[in-house]
Amino acid sequence: MTETLHIVGGGMAGAEAAWQAANRGVPVVIHEMRPQVGTFAHRTGDLAEMVCSNSFRSDDDEQNAVGLLHWEMRQADGLIMRMGDKHRLPAGGALAVDRDAFSADVTATLRDHPNVSVETAEIDRLPDEGTWIIATGPLTSAGLGGAIAAETGAQSLAFFDAIAPIVYAESIDMSVAWQQSRYDKGETEAERTAYINCPMDRDTYEAFIDALLAAEKTEFHEGETADYFDGCLPIEVMAERGRETLRHGPMKPRGLTNAHKPDEKPHAVVQLRRDNALGTLYNIVGFQTKMKYGAQVDVFRMIPGLEEARFARLGGIHRNTFINSPRLLDAQLRMRARPHIRFAGQITGVEGYVESAAMGLVAGRLAAAELQGHEIAPPPPETAVGALVTHITGGAEAKTFQPMNVNFGLFPPVDGIKGGRRARTERYRAYTDRAKAAWRDWLAQTALDAA
Template sequence: AGSALAVDRDLFSGGVTRALENHPNITIVRERVDTLPTEGLTIVATGPLTAAGLASSIGTATGKDALAFFDAIAPIVYRDSVDMDIAWMASRWDKVGPIGDGKDYINCPMDKDQYHAFVQGLVDGDKTEFKDWEKDTPYFEGCMPIEVMAERGPETLRFGPMKGVGLDNPRTGRWPYAVVQLRQDNALGTLWNMVGFQTKLKHAAQVELFRTIPGLEKAEFARLGGLHRNSFIRSPELLDQQLRLKSAPHIRFAGQITGCEGYVESAAIGLIAARFAAAELAGRDLAPPPPDTALGALLGHITGGADAASYQPMNVNFGLFPPLAEDVRKKDRKLGYTARAGASLAEWMKHADGVAA
């Protein structure tokens, strides 16, 4: 997906499932668990939609109410339903990603009148209503519904996910006033995700409004946008550096329920939780990954680096990394962080592989 890190979610999840099912040391039991075990090493990775019984048990064990936020998903469009006589392929500034060619997004242009009519449609559209007990639940800022952004002001989207800067329309030779971008969502290239278009509009309203987008007049949707409620615990207060529940250290938490956000981040925290547990079972001590690695930085944020009182889900980002020791130009900092992290992780792995093997 150009410069964006993306996977085919079906192939990825299928590959992980097969690896687990075929592993000689793993037994999979598919049944509901309603209470936390009182003994034995346990990793709780129930994800964002933890069932009521187990959520209640977790609340009892932590002495805290589960925190929650709303997470929204964007619609997915069938590639062959996009009108490429209007849309065109390009990446912003023709940027070439690790596996891209500088033409990695489908771009649907809007002029000024089309844009403002679209924004008004978002504001006026029929939306999912919250129950009374849901109304004070915050959104995850990284997945803010597009109509909520539109309500912040008519120009908000044009300087956000719909900005036309750096995208030359080959039919006009100019940047569009606004643009809707679609990013490849599966390996076959048959499904494309509407970038930044997470939404809580009702399905009928989505179809009607999104088909006013130039190039999507006949769009067919493989999935429409939606909203779901995610649960997570106040990890910086409740967990130690090895993801153990301080009040019941035989229990570890991992994945999204810890307050990390994203597929890669959730899998990574699950992996390090498993390594900690394996080392403990073997009677060995495994130090956390260094804080200047992505894994160590995210782990540190979850287990104490964040302010517990205002804790919200977080993707891994360079803001979690400790500053570089040397003075580095701004444009070179990310490369500096990356090089330092690679060296630190390689050194940590030499010890970790022996400890958790």
């Protein structure tokens, strides 16, 4: 009988790793500390709970690296993408999901799998034997985080991550706000109206920036430094970088026309994206924040259309832990000092739901093959999944390693295409065509090896 694979953490990476290994006949135990041990950001004990945005970002698999990652994971029968597609919400060219239905379905699917069991308990040390995947994510418990730090002989690496608030749709004033996706993106009317937009004139915008800068913020503990991931900066931090930063970032007015005043171009626009299938909840796009709760309510109600807003969840900030993977992990995602332990997910230094799940997909397949008596090669670097694996296991410089979303800059260059917008389009298409062929070959080869 095949040895059991133990997975610590039931988030995106842990859930995907369990699915991939279990479907290859390997018995899997998921060790999830919630709800016995809670975290700042989680609300339930469900697996794959989405604690920040409800978006998997762009679904364009020809011109966008994360869209290509979606495609590769679908081809590999990824559970996270299967459930994302099943619980998809209109969101223009993005893939947004109903977060509660999504995580509940992931949980039920894994609990019903004959090769999967779930144990609710905290793992607070690195195991000495067995085959393990550590997929505890950015909110790794203090006990396990300390054990990892003690093993590596280095201080844990960490940055800070912020989450955006969620508003009850019925509390939005639609006589001021309107529904429209930027540039009317989307194939259906529902997709083209997936966002609610709140316009600001210049005076309102300037007053809003003043309030952001003056608002009371969450203080860091002694010895902590405010190192943020650039893709998830708090809005007040962006405002501190310049008064126009937000207007050229998440509050840019481009591609939108005020349905109530079509001849007036807004100075800035706040967008809200549907957060559940019922359309009763909307999250404020790009509005991650470290403001204290009372300040959030006061400042966000300055937004036209949100004067009477009621919040299902306010924003917040939390510590986000990751390891120095280029120094600690081999190409099989194994810990060099303890090769019976693999790491997967955001703790490896990838950033984003899909990137985290992708590392779980690879770790689950690699571990399953090893337990069944053979080793398979990691995905080639020409693929989106392989580019991430290569980056975190040696492609990045260990001394300056920081979390990274998937992007075409991680891929080996495509020769013969240089310069200009048109050339960039051709180059991205060349990246994706090459990646799809390489990914199909890898799936076929690993399936043959597994047989």
